[in-house]
Amino acid sequence: MKANDLLPIGDLARRTGLSVSAIRFYEGKGLVEPIRTSGNQRRFLRSDIRRLSFILICQKLGLALSEIEEALAGLPHGRTPNAADWKRISGEVRKRIDAQIAALQKVREDLDGCIGCGCLSLKKCALYNPQDKWGETGSGPRVLR
Numbered sequence: 001m002k003a004n005d006l007l008p009i010g011d012l013a014r015r016t017g018l019s020v021s022a023i024r025f026y027e028g029k030g031l032v033e034p035i036r037t038s039g040n041q042r043r044f045l046r047s048d049i050r051r052l053s054f055i056l057i058c059q060k061l062g063l064a065l066s067e068i069e070e071a072l073a074g075l076p077h078g079r080t081p082n083a084a085d086w087k088r089i090s091g092e093v094r095k096r097i098d099a100q101i102a103a104l105q106k107v108r109e110d111l112d113g114c115i116g117c118g119c120l121s122l123k124k125c126a127l128y129n130p131q132d133k134w135g136e137t138g139s140g141p142r143v144l145r
Helices: 009-016 020-028 048-060 065-072 083-114
Strands: 006-008 042-045
Touching: 006 009, 009 020, 009 042, 009 048, 020 048, 048 065, 048 083, 065 083
Parallel strands: none
Antiparallel strands: 006 042
8 A cells, every 4th residue: 555545634524525523433433444653643545535425425315324334334444445346335325215215205195195185184194194093092192203
């Protein structure tokens, strides 16, 4: 590994737009692993720019940090991930996004039947209380959304 393949944490922060503390947070979660110099300074692989960018993109897509951790666990440690590595974990994330899209489409379909009906009935509402499942547990407010 060449010295120019390694970045100090400040350079990594500048390149990713993250704060140094955010990078340390992700380091603490094991999502990036710095190399320590003889003076105990953090140095990151240049490929960690992509790793951190992937984390930011996944968070913007609504993935939980645990899901991101799971996806990144499939990347190799000690070497720069190649195109095949990224394609594999992107496929896993794509499945999660497809599931989100399907759930949103279902909500949109239910909402189309709900707008303007004026029923205000929790017994009838397929969107808010399908099959009156909450009515079976008693009366009064019990569910916090």
